[in-house]
Amino acid sequence: MSFAISLASIFSAFIISGIIFVFSNVDPILAYYNLFKSFTNTALLSEAVVRSIPIMLVALGLALAYKANFISVGGEGQIYVGGIVITFLVLWNAENRLLPGQLFMPFAIIIVFLFSSVWGIIPAFLKAKFETNEVLTTLMMNYIAQIISNYLVIGPWKDPKGYGFPHSPAFPEYARFPLIPGTTINLSIFIGILASIVIYIILARTKFGFEVKVVGDSYSAAKYAGISYTKVVCLVMAISAGLSGLAGMSLLSGVIGRLRPDFSPGYGYTGIIVAWLCNLNPFIIVVGSIFFGGLLVGGEVLQSSMGLSVGITDVFQALLLITTLSGEFFKRYRLVWRR
Amino acid sequence: MDPLTILTTMFILMVQEGSILLIATLGEIFTERSGILNLGVEGLMCFGALSSFVVYYLTGNWITATLAAALAGLALSLIHAFVSITLKANQTVSGLAITILGLGLSSFIGRPLALSRVRIEPLESVRIPVLSDLPVIGPSFFNQNPLVYLSYIMVIILWFILYKTGFGLNLRSVGENPSMADSLGINVFLTRYIATSVGGALCGVSGALLILGYYPSWYDGITAGRGWIAVALVIFSSWNPLYAFFGAYFFGLVGTLNATFQSIGFRVIPTDFFRTLPYLLTIVVLVIFSSTRFRKRKMPASLGKPYTREL
């Protein structure tokens, strides 16, 4: 029944965006065919998986935060922070040559995670101490991170040999994630898969996961039980932002190969939708991210083949979220019925 | 440049930026006073901006264009109203969805406009006699386009509706204690629907002011987080339209610093720093005004909580 409602929600999203297509004089069948082309074609599917990596990392972190009822929307900014940190490390090592190539990536992963964590702890701490609304603080920090990143790339970190193009120098080979042979998928996907397992274990098996659940269910009950709200949300956000930071690193070291302005096309926001749609379940998130990766690729196919804006993928994602939210009402309703 | 000219220029920019924020803040205040948290402001603004741009481009009539923006904001906010009032879903998530939907729709529909670099003539300023001759204040506050004047009037109208009319009393009561209002025969759902759609329409209008007034061509992400700042301004204004006036212009002023410092050739720190200021300041304001001492008694007691009638 509950599964049927989920299906109906997804179906409704298709119908509504279908109507939008019709109104924009686009053949909806053809549009959907293009939108889901990735799932019929190995080259595109491999591209979909590539897109899914940052989405996956962000969504996994957000799921943990949402379990603690901390509604972070800061994934996008944390992606930029991750991008800034990895670029800094690359430039720093290029100058000082302190790290041999084979040690660079493990070291970079740790440093990116840590610095992004610090960025993520800020809104958590502000909420714990001053009750600031975390949706607003994390969002504001997204703009700040993006402005800083764009400033660096057109200012001090601009590639002197880049013919005036606004980007950093290219990352050396040792700062790139190797590709899985025969595909365009880079190895950072294993960070995502590992993260999903770790998040699952944290939530299902550990004392910390228990504390997260209590805090998420009732702030007062947690306080009464002697669980420190500050500690739990700060830790949750440290992990969440750390993972989003790695998403930024995976974009630069895995795909783009250098820092560019506005390098994330909104993966941080897509992550929010994926986390909710996958019911905050870490394993479903892995699958859901690949689906959304495909959707993003499909959006580009639509843009190049039919001249439609990639914005339509955002529309479709938002509609999916809205219909799923609406579906929850019917799931609840059924529960009350039965009792 | 002499200081007076600089100051006047700053003030003109401040009023322009501030009025955009003001209309959206007023809309969100109206919505939140009924107990509905609509985080979709950014999306409503953006979709409103696009709609008014399209209509203005086609008709050349700014009133029709503004109405189109209001309608666009209203339409999207009705989705939020349905999901959060009728279906009682999580209002935060629904609001985020509305933001993404609004931005996505605008980008989808606006793509041909963005590609063809269509431009419109910005709205002309209307000089208010006598008042516009005042130094600094005159050219900034009283020589603006009609939508800016609308923002001033809306402050008074919304304040009056909220505090001096029966409907306003109903609306505030629904935001404080819906079950009580319901027991006194007030239609909670209808009141919340009205508040959400009127608020959404105002957010749309603020988008119209943004694009018809100051950004004569369309590009993605034109709202640049102003909708979110408006949401924060609601807290800063303690949910009162009169305070929103001051809050919005204060933020308007901060938003002009980048341009001002660039124009006077300030080089001590990168002027990009000033671009982060509105966002940074929003966080600071949230920290100050979120502490219980400031907020508890002002925030509508049922904000964000869906209302279900007992059976």
Place this chain on the structure above:
Amino acid sequence: MNENVLEMVDIVKIFPGVVANDRVNFSLKAGEIHALLGENGAGKTTLMNILYGIYKMDSGVIKVDGRAVSIRSPRDAIKLGIGMVHQNFKLVPAHTVVENIILGSENNGFILDLKKSSEKIKNLASSFGLKVDPFSEVWKLSMGERQRVEILKLLYRNVRIMIFDEPTAVLTPQEKKELFSSLKEMSSKGKSIIFITHKLDEVLEISDRVTVLRRGKNVATKITKETNKFELANLMIGRPIIFEYSKNPPKLSGLALKVENVRVLDEEGNLRLKDVSFSLSGGEIVGVAGIAGNGQRELAEAITGLRHVSSGKVFVRGKDLTNASPRRFFENGVLFIPEERLGVGTAPNLSVAENLVLKSYDNSPFSNSVFLKFDAIQKFAEMLVKDFEILCPSVKVPVKFLSGGNLQKVVLARELGNLVSRDVNVIVAMYPTRGLDVGATEYVRRLLLKMRDQGNAIIFFSEDLEEILSISDRIFVMFDGRIVGEMDSSKADVEKIGLMMAGSIAS
């Protein structure tokens, strides 16, 4: 006097699994005060919510002035001249008295005329002895004043049939007297009053007639003058009530809790506890009387680590725990049964088992340094469920599906089921029997007494003076952030306690 203004005939209301009203009959004459008596869950409030249009009845007839009517919403009820003063006041604290009173009234007009409305309110207030300032904000008013606002709300709408749901629960004895004289004033002016209560003394004091409900059924309707306390008690419970709890004399062991000059500020910086000092020994049980909102919550939270103490000291068995964390208080044997069972005492969506280890999940045998041990948690939970007679389908159901009594047992089981310190624990209980049925109430009281006999120190807060008198060894009275009275329960005097609760005298 003999005309029935209201008749409710064969009213049936079924909630999933419970018949709340089973062919209930009720009639009301013009100008009478009619008490509706019954214990919690007898169906009194359900019946009145049907009359007021909040619930829809499944079958039955309601007649007003002899004509059958259909009441689908409170608005319909008010149009028929029926109004209700709820147990939890339906007021907006942030709004003024006049705004609260005129809200929803039909003759408001588009633009409000607050001045005219306030004049009308003042006139009504003076003719019924209900003094209150129309332009004061409601949050500034006392509970008694807020109740007057509720009554004025009904009078403003020309209501003739007034329903009062447990109106004395939040009042001081003095405020209660004033309420009763207003009620008599109103009935003498032709208003008909329905008075819902479970307190026998109030029935005898105020009503002309009394209808008794038990488990959703009519038991009897009596003329008050022709009945007595014991007959009513029998009718209400179906067996004689035991007012007395057999108690062993206290066997005091050493000092368990010592509180010295404690001051506490609330979120807005107001002083809510003003130099509170007392001490509590093992083996004794102290009941704290007082009107809600006079610092009880702050005191309970200050001695359990939930609230910051701005000055003063809290010692537990000689150890200074001032401003220690709730966890440390718990580890030192301070056990807390909070006011809100759901949302504070338990996390609603977590299971019974998870809630039972909410404070001990950190320790062996329930976890090691990182992981939880589900087998041990489940075994422990099943043991407590058995020991405390908690009714639940399994320990895995979310606690939000449990009844009030069972929920309280979950809290009690967690706090008392696995005593942390072997020797003397300090048990802090806030309103431990509020809203429970008779069986569960007796269970809780007996459990507290048993804990006392085992040598624990107990302090509990209650609104029910009878409860305080019957189980405590000593009684504290709180008013305005202070303990204004302290006495031995054997020498306690209800009248004097009442005056202390109202702040009129200090001991």
